[in-house]
Amino acid sequence: MIVPVILSGGAGTRLWPASREDHPKPFMRLPDGQSLLQKTYVRAASLIAEGGEMLTVTNREHYFESRDHFAQASLNRHRARFLLEPQGRNTASAIAVAALVVAAEHGEDTVLVVMAADHLIHDLPGFKAATEHALVLARQGYLVTYGIRPTAPETGFGYIEAGDNLDERGGCRVQRFVEKPDQATAKEYLESGRFLWNSGMFCFTAGSLIDQLQQHAPELLELARACVALSPRGESAQMQELHAQSFAALPDISIDYALMERSDKVAVVPAAFDWSDIGSWNALRELVEADDQQNRVQGDAIFINSRNTFVQSQGRLVATVGVDNLIVVETPDAILVAHADCTQQVGQVAKRLKLENHQAYRLHRTVSRPWGTYTVLEEGPRFKIKRIVVKPGAALSLQMHHHRSEHWIVVQGMAKVVNGDTPLLINSNESTFIPAGHKHRLENPGVIDLVMIEVQSGEYLGEDDIVRFEDQYGRVQ
Template identity: 45%
Template sequence: MGATLAQRFRPLVPVILAGGRGERLWPVSRESRPKPFLRIAGERSLLQQTVLRAAALMPDAIVIATHEECCFQVFEELEEIAPQLDGAFLHILLEPETRDTAPAVCAAALYVARSFGKQAELLVLPSDQLIDEQAKFAACIARAREAAAAERIAVLGTPASTPQTGFGYIARESDGRDAGSFVEKPDRRLAEHFVASGRYDWHTGICLATAEVLEAAFAQHAPDILAATRSALIRGRRLAGHAQVFRMDREAWAALPEISLDYALLEKATGLAAVRADFAWQDIGTWTSLSALAAADSAGNQVEGKAVFVNARNNYVQSDGRLVAAVGVQNLVIVDTPDALLVGSQDAAADVGRIAEQLRRRREEAGFQHRTVHRPWGTFTVLCEDEHCKIKRLRVKPGAALSLQLHRHRGEHWVVVEGEAEVINGDATFRLKRHQSTYIPPGCRHRIANPGTRDVVIIETQTGDYLGEDDIVRLEDRYGRTQH
């Protein structure tokens, strides 16, 4: 299969999908901090691993598509790996609401077409996967680019070894040949038939095509998505002070359905090019897939954290500080976080997503929000809360500052327990060292900054009759948050 010279010099733009709800990994993964930010199999997050993998392909740019609430978390993740990125040109596309992969890929195609031309090739990379063997990966992407030169969508498949019902299946063909069919999430019987036939691959979620081909496919199979996405892009805007961060228009975006690329496009499209993914690939979809990565003791129990077992076998326990005791139980997944606990059968791992769904309907915060919240200046963790008092631990990064703000209803006591802070309290500006404290009465403007080179940690005790997060007037903010 030959490619013209022009085709060979098409820009390559990996599009990293870093949004989603990751509900099947609840309660560790939540909408406010989904799977891509988890540190699995190594010290780097799944997102960092994916960005570095993409950067190694020497692309013309990298686009990261994520939920707008995750924007500052993406900044942090990228900052950590900046020395390794070697000047790769990064763009961030912010989705105002989670809408699954079809709208994300469609928006990325339009964005890439506008920025790099319609001939630019999008390499769609989910970030909830573990991939080894970078050289094989790069070679496989090169073959996919060959296939895409024929103006087709190349889809990467890996041999289907078990009848998973959560994957898409593509007919196994020689590299670059037409994929005979694409079936997303078959039922158990069909999946068993696929595996038995030996002629099907799992779709890895990785695909490659030019912006033009993708746009044409959306126009044919999902014109509504194309129209709404285009409108969200036209009416969207760049983030103040961050030329490479683009926020889709909230209202236009809200009209989009929540649907995956596989359902909206790949299952309907004809002439997909099947490309064999021969590198080591693992989807991080459920707790079962995660537990496959952990070492077990002689009774088959896998533990991250503190646990004690009595007559318990083959359990996966992950605990964030608290002690977990398991007695007379088998094949359970036990995941404990500061505000929510999961106890599930390993067979039911795929049903975990239904919990977050139920909680979202009930508007339970634990469904989507973590106890520790990331902000551009660092993090805060709610340690304790009742009607009269709320206690937070603030961790402020070196060089960072919270907004200059005031609260109408609550007073705040700050005690510095690590580092040295620069504080504005009313008209005074002063330093607060470890062990020192200050009190900010209601109505008084204030700010914490960290002029030092290590984190500042402050215990904040709020008192007052109303302690909601919305009692805040931002007077000045270096992260552009005074308007919202």
Template identity: 50%
Template sequence: MLLPVIMAGGTGSRLWPVSRQLNPKQFLKLCGDATLLQQTLSRLEGLETAAPSIICNEEHRFMVAEQLRQLAVSDPSILLEPVGRNTAPAITLAALNATRNDQDPVLLVLAADHYIADQHAFHEAVHAAELLARQGKLVTFGIVPSHAETGYGYIQRGTAFPQQGYAVARFVEKPDASTAQGYLDSGDYYWNSGMFMFRASVYLQYLRTFRPDILDVCTRAFDAGSQDMDFVRVDEVVFRDCPEDSIDYAVMEKATDAAVIPLDAGWSDIGSWSALWEIGEKDAQGNVCKGDVMNIGSSNSLVYAESKLVATVGVDNLVVVETKDAVLVTHKDRVQDVKKVVEAIKNDGRHEHMNHREVYRPWGIYDSIEKGKRYQVKRITVKPGAKLSVQMHHHRAEHWVVVSGTAKVTRGEKTFLVTENQSTFIPVGEVHALENPGKIPLELIEIQSGSYLGEDDIVRFNDRYGRC
């Protein structure tokens, strides 16, 4: 039985403004009715696997838990990284977690933000990789290239194995155009997918040989960690000292038993808006559209509308993306430079790289509808049975108007119900809480007023989600 390890870190800055630091691409429905993380998990159906292990950032933990709940995934292990340290430490934590009860499973390491069109071909490659992994090999999946891509690293295959797959001759960095064409023409090179399979103990032994410093810090951080609800926490102070390195550099490029299984399954890492255009369903003019879009004489473009009508006239080869608080327009040949926009936003001290207008919380979601000097208006949706923390604010008062559902409100020593078309007032400094005791979502409008309206003006006294 395989143990799936899903790496769900990263920010997906090249897919801004839809992908944000607190809601990155792996948690978005970019190509279908499920998020990329959910598609990755669903892709495992039909394989004999144990409950998955998800590695994610601390700030994404409730988003991961909710998306697993929607898929009815039972007994998952959600490992929380206090800080990002690249793939080698992340996989090390997963391997330590997998072996903590004297188990030694074969790990199937996948990225949460990849797209694979042909699930059957993926399963066939997994079966072939498992045969090699159980022989003690470190297996990677090499994508059969469709063109001379300069944006990926490559894997050169060596000697063929009797069953399937090849020994790895070498890993090579992202090539220039002429070198990539040579790789494609030779037929001996694959794109480096960043997907792997190996027995947990084999990976840890190679790490002990090549990067004992990473293994030492990860072991100490894991041993000093704790279980918190559905989450496995490692010690933040210890883990911050962990060196940063990828599994390719730390282990795969040095290993003598590395193997590669070819994978030809319509794979994409969805690393840019042009990649999303390539896998998208196109109209007769080659446009890929999502949302309320109207194209007049436009062609070969991707147009993404989140909240408004987006109309294009006579454009070609563009990417146009509209969200509630930002608009991106770029030529498809320049989409790799979108990350420069994100850097400029950071450098200007703005916030559009962090959050959408809509912000997800473990209890539901809020949408910042309007903000001005000394006031802010939010639309708040609380899931049935969910409760916000017992809290107070030093600088703002709040007015709550219930639009639908029923709110259970605690204000000071009083607890009472507020129903549709009713309202209540929370003075500055008043201890309060909001809960949805009903069976349908609670929606309300919150009007904040005061001298400071930042999200950090919250003093929590009790919180069922462990945020105190």
């Protein structure tokens, strides 16, 4: 049996402002309309039969959006399961917990194919061929990593030095893992022919992984066992929340440092497929077709006397005049202008914003919620205007605000509302007023999206002014 394990974490700060802490890189839409996470789900599904299971390890705050992306990928003949982390603890802890869960349910001979949710691979047949090669070695007890043949002296990737051959197809023992090198060293690695890029993808049986952790990282394994024991399956067979306190005790360390660099049972298979970790705006730019002046655009843009420039616009028209080799990214609340040679430094912007507690590091104007989305249209002293979209059959929590009142106007669909002690139905072009301190709930009983305009007024309009009494998504403490 094969269980693909998808690691969906990280902030993707080098792709700010499109990637935010609460809307990280896996959820970004590529030029073809699919997200990186959806593409990963499709890639994982290619490895298993109908009815097979995929396991996603992600933050509990991203569960509902991840579930939506899975459904949008049209994989209704496969089963999606989710392990929900209360906080990020890096890849070693995530993989250890996943292996223990899979071993308990399906046996230690089950093969895990571990992949990141934010990588891009177009060549599915090549990916499947590399995985078939990796499966042979995994069933012999090896911890197998996928090595990408380098095409340039890339300094943004880690490298793997291949050692003794294990088969006629190029599978080798791993001699050593190497951190991101400088330009001169990367050039030496490329010319030697012995080095591969470290893709961060793995293949091993659950039992082999557990055995090697027992030998080389026993404390991590015991902490993972304790966490799984305290994390029973919930009412939904689809998801399992990891126990917060015991998971926080796990070390924040990568699987490379915790195990792969210590074990003598690590092998590498050379992968011939295309691969990108979409680690910068330059990588994303290459996905868009260029014009005669090597300008590329996703959205609405005009280029005047401009060359080698990439524009991504989410709403407004962007015009460039007399520029060369720029990256311009426009979102409703932020604009990035960067020289294409400096895109690896974009992460510093997100770090600065986080230090200054600026909301642009964390949220977009449009925010996903389990029930739908809300978009902040305008705000100022003592007022905020939102566009709220509620999915069919979905409902917000029964809640109350201490500091703000709300005026709801239905634009599309029908709203089922609880306002204090009064239940009512509100049709399109009708409204209701929610005073501060009133318990209230909003529900969409229809079969189309409910669209509303919400006008908030009061002395404090922060999103944390919510007291929840009942919630179908488990958000009541």
